[in-house]
Amino acid sequence: MSQHHPPHDMYSAQYAQQPSPHAQQQYAAYQAQQYPAYPAQQPYDGMCVSPTGLQSWVNFRDGHYLRGFLIGAGVAVLLTNPRVQQAAVKGAVTLWTSAQGAVEELKEKVQDFRAEMSHKATHAEPDEKA
Numbered sequence: 001m002s003q004h005h006p007p008h009d010m011y012s013a014q015y016a017q018q019p020s021p022h023a024q025q026q027y028a029a030y031q032a033q034q035y036p037a038y039p040a041q042q043p044y045d046g047m048c049v050s051p052t053g054l055q056s057w058v059n060f061r062d063g064h065y066l067r068g069f070l071i072g073a074g075v076a077v078l079l080t081n082p083r084v085q086q087a088a089v090k091g092a093v094t095l096w097t098s099a100q101g102a103v104e105e106l107k108e109k110v111q112d113f114r115a116e117m118s119h120k121a122t123h124a125e126p127d128e129k130a
Contacts, residue, residue: 019027059065078084
């Protein structure tokens with residue numbers, strides 16, 4: 001004589017229930033909509049072989065290679081131009097000078113603030129006792 005005992009708390013009863021097939025289908029549809037499957041990947045057929053030797057360094061068919069080649073060539077031309085070099089050095093000096101001036105200004109503000117606080121502390125009026 002085996003008796004079925006109810007669960008001890010309401011949470012175990014909730015988890016003991018199985019979802020209906022309709023609810024399972026709705027959940028599966030929701031999951032498919034929220035997280036679409038990745039396209040199936042093709043198996044490796046051996047045809048896509050990386051170039052070796054000099055071909056691995058010079059691959060004009062690759063768009064990334066061409067873009068990098070053109071950017072590198074442009075930078076090399078600009079950096080070897082004396083006018084560009086002078087402008088770069090002048091800009092760096094101007095930037096450095098501005099940064100030093102800003103640091104000096106900040107130091108002066110800190111010194112002024114410290115002097116003001118020191119002045120207030122030494123010249124504070126004592127509280128009168130009643």
